[in-house]
Each structure stands twice: as C-alpha cells, then as structure tokens.
Amino acid sequence: MTLLSVTDLRVEVSSDLGVVRALDGVSFEVKRGECLAVVGESGSGKSMTALAIMGLLPVGGRVTKGSIVLEGRELTRLRERELCKVRGAEIGIVFQDPLTALSPVHSVGWQVLEAVMLGRGYKRAAAKLEALALLTRVGLPEARERFDDLPHTLSGGMRQRVMIAIALGGAPKVLVLDEPTTALDLLAAREVEQLILELARERSLGVVLISHDLSQVGAVADRIAVLYAGQIVEEGTAARVLREPAHPYTRGLIASIPPLRKQRRRRSATNERLPVLAPRQLEPRTIGVGCRFAPRCPAVFDRCRVNEPPLAMMSDGERARCWLYDGGSEATP
C-alpha cells in the first residue's frame, strides 16, 4: 500500500545568479515497510528531495510543480502551521551530522522526550517512559544511566542512534534520512543501517534514504532511485539496479567503485585502471534540449542530443531515462 507518493515534482531555487531548477519532474512512491534509497552525486538534487518532502526548502526554494501526497493528503499546499504538525508526528527526519543536528545544551533523554511530547501529545511522565523505551530500542547502552548525558559525551554512532530515537519520537509513518551514515565509521555505519532496516520492518515505516554512495545502500534499500541533474535517471529494485544497471550513468557509477581484490588480477601487472565517467561539464546546461547526461555518455547517439528521453518503463517497476530503453525493448548499447 502506497504511503508516500511524489509526482512530477519540480523545485526551483532563486538566488542572485538567477533561478536554478534543482528538481525537475521527480516521481516515486514509498510503501509501508519499504526502504527507497535516493542516490546521486553532489548537486544531483538528492538533499532537495528530502527537504521538499519535509517542507524545509532553503530560502528562495519552492515547489513550482507537482505534488507530494502522504496517505491521501497533499503536503505542498499546506500552510506552515499545518506542516509543523506533519513534521515529527507523520514524517521523522535524520540529518547527516548528528552533532550539528542535536542541541548541545540539552540531555539526549530530554531531546527524545520533547519529541514524544510534541509529536504524540503525551504528558511528561508518559513521555519519559516512551523516550527511555526508544533509546533502549535504538541500542543506546545503559539508556537509563545515559538519559541525562549531553550529546558530546557520546560517540558518532551513538549520537546518530539518538537522532533516530528523536525522529521516532512522534511515531511517524515516514522516516526521511539524509546521508545518515556518511559521517560514521564503517562498522558503526553498518550497525545504524541494520537498525534502520529493522525499524522499518517492525513499525511498517516508509523509509526514504538519501545517499551519495551506491556501493553502500545494498544492505538496506528495497528499491533504488538514481538522480542525475535533478531528474531520476533510473529506478528499480535494489538487486536489479546494483547487478544489472541499465542507464549508462548508473553503469558508470558502479564501474568507478574500486572492485574487490579477488575479482581482479594484480594491478601492477596489468596497469589496470578504473573505468571512469567523462568529467562533468561546468558550463551551464541548455535545459530542454536533449538528454542531460548526453555530454558525458559513452553510449550517446544522435537522438540523445536532440530529444530528452522520458523515464521509460523497462518492465514492471523498472524504469530508465534513456533512449536505449524506449518502448520497453532493450537495444544493445
């Protein structure tokens, strides 16, 4: 059952330099208990996606087209007061850097407790019990003893667990995580990802996981959407996208991940190089003419430079924005 659906979303950000279209026609759905990873490099618009869902776009940014619907309710037309009730109570958010996101002068327990009181309308005593239960659930060791500790006394992984407890404080239906493990060490990152997966399952949460690293989302994501220049260029089940990437951009991204050693011969013997994508063009693109990836695409042909490809359905739920897959028949690249 669809929990959150984003349709043809366009976000424009105006600054001194003019109007930039940060997102252009982004559509996806998230079901209960499902985790969608939105993956892209810097500037692709992945953080804008998270902020648009939360109604937290930066100054100058606004949704100019499309809709964001949570359980039948349109969010883009809500006023700020109504949005305040949605945030926390219906959508929880976790940011990349927990030390910046947490208040340095309030205890971790109090910050969870506050989220429970505001999000669920609990009285203080009941909220404290719930906060303690949440901190225990996210794996803070000795939660009762650490309830009154300040965030700086915790390790990075522990702080991120506290952030997740706060996000769950209002018993939301959707959890939006913006690069939740990027600031963490490998082992801590794995544990936090495992926690996110468990929570999604046991609480039937819809999870939107924003990440820059395609190699790291495999253990958590059910589905993956790849963003490029403000558009989804590929979407599908995580297993399919990672094993058989369709779009040349996704293929290039996966190829540039350093392979494991057993899968290749010695580097020194073969002068092996990582296959890399052509460098990004820094000149402003002429939006509307041709495929946005065409200047970097190794499989580019005439049509790509003239017409922009639609996000075509390859098979059920598997989509790619590329002329190679137009009309459902796969051409050989």
Next chain:
Amino acid sequence: MSKESDSGRRSRMSVAGRASVSEELAELGRPTIEHGERKRTALLYVQRLTKVYELRRGFFRAPELAYALRGVSFYVRRRETLGIVGESGSGKSTLARCILRLIEPTVGRIVFDGRDVTALRSGELRALRRRMQIVFQDPYASLDPNMTVQEIVREGIDVYALAATRKEGNSMVAALLVQVGLEPTLAERYPHELSGGERQRVAIARAIALKPELLVLDEPTSALDVSVGAQILNLLQELQEKLGIALLFISHDLRTVQYFSHRMGVMYAGKLVELGPTDAVQKRRYHPYTRALFAAMTPSREAPAIRLPVLRETPAESDEHARGCVFFARCPNAEPGRCDIEEPRLSELFPASHHRVACFHPQLD
C-alpha cells in the same frame, strides 16, 4: 582540549610520576631488530612511532594521557604503495603528520633513505621536505584562496630554486598541469573557480613539482564524489608508474585501500594491528578487527555484518588501554587474564610470510 607536547623529552618528564606509563614509553623507544634487511633498503622506515597528548580535564586534575599513536612500525619501499586503513580517531592522520614532522612524535624513529630524520633541525628538515610531500583530504582548505593555480604550483619551485629563470618556471608549471590532467589555461584561475576534482589535481601538481620520492596521501579522495575519486586514483597510479614515487595512502575507506595498495596496514586506536601484502591481508584477515572491517565492506542481506560490542567512548580517549590489547573491549576472541594485561606485538605468524598481526588469538580458518 588536547595540548601538544613540544618535544619527546618534555612529554616523558611530564608523565614521569606515573611509573607504568613512563616505563612503557621507554620500552617503546628501545630499538628493535625487526624487519632486518628490508628495513635497510626501504625508502621510509618508521620505528615505534608514538604520539601522546595530554588531556587537561580540569585545572587541578592531573592530565590524562591520550595515545594517538602507540608504537607504530612499518616500512615503505621505493615505487610501492602502502595503504593504511583506520576509522576516525585511529591515529592515521597523526601518523601522516608525524612522518612529515608537521607534528613531533613523542617517541620513535623516522628513517628516510637510510638517514634518521627524527631530530633534524629546520635547515635540514627543509631539504627533507622536498623529498617527501603530502596531499591533504580537503582541497578546499589546503589551497590558498588568494593565490592563482600558477602561484600555488610555482611556490615550491621558487622556494627550492628549481627553475633558473622565470620563464623556465612558468613552463614547468604548465608541464605539471598537463601531467595531472589539467588544461594549462587553468593556471590563471583561483581555487574557488575549480571543481573539487580539479583542486585535488592542483594539490597533486604542487606536491610532485618538487620531484619527491615519497608522497603521503591523507584521504585524498574522501571529499570527492565517487566518480571523481576514481579519476584521482587513476591519476595517482599513472604518476607512480611514470615517476616511480612511493605512496603512503591513508584512508578510512577500506574498499579504496584494498584496491589501490600493494601492501596494507590496519590501524585501531593508534596501533597497527595487521600489516602485510594486500592480497594476503584480504584473504587471511587474521585480526578480528580486520575481519569485521572486511565483512562490513560488502554489505548484503545474505551475509550480515559481524557485530562487535559497542563502546561507550572512542578507544583513543580511554586511558585503560595503556596495558593490554587495544582491541580487548570489543574483541570476540579476547582472553581475559592475558589480552587485557599483555600487549600483543605485531609479528609474523609464519616465518617470512611478510604478513604480520598483533593478536594472541588470530583467526586461522
């Protein structure tokens, strides 16, 4: 909070009241005969490098000691890449800075090309710095925003008077930019006009301008997008093959280290816990920490990660580990009564395997 000690001697005196610690530091400073022949032929040889910071938690409280490095020893051969992987706080950046003597080690020896450089004074140090250069993680912070690319790359050439005339210097800069894959026309630009990948290329051009024999790379791709990072890795590989530079590649990213390095070391809490040819380390994974890291690198739902106990604080901050194994509190193989008292030394499990592990109970399956 941490206060750096000015010299090894002063730091040793300041901890003299604590018998066990000063004894340990003395023990760390004792010369060893490890490595034998390999040590003499190596370009860089680091012996028992230790860096201790004093943490002052209150005016009247005795300072606590934080070990950023605990007796790290290794060598780097010419034309070789040694990768060091470790999580944040494991001391890997301290290691990079100690080797270049940007910070002073508390105890230990640094031997470069057969010469002990641990105690060199400023003049001699300058000559040494031409031969070992560093590239930092963040090219936004490591390039002077008020200098053009030309001036940045040119600075070292002028300091060491490598060019006879101004014209020759300019053409050297142009050649260097081409060598790192940049258009020579970028020379007049300022760093803020460049992308992250281009800036890191400028930082590399600046480093190789002095024709160093050793290049220390402190997380050179961590601030970059994956596809840009791959380009930088390819460039470094190409430069190594062409110029024969030895690389010390320091990163938190195990995937990159295992791909890029001929030999690799794993650091935990300031200690090197495993060291060997990359293929051997990747295949055998003797140390329980190495094993957990490799398991976490390839996440999949079929093979869940190895779960290690979670610590209340980062291990480097904890003084308890002055004795025993640094990994004791999290180790699945820990033997109470031994691992928490005796410190395992980095040694070869099998003679001449060139694969060393610091563990009493390595995983041998």
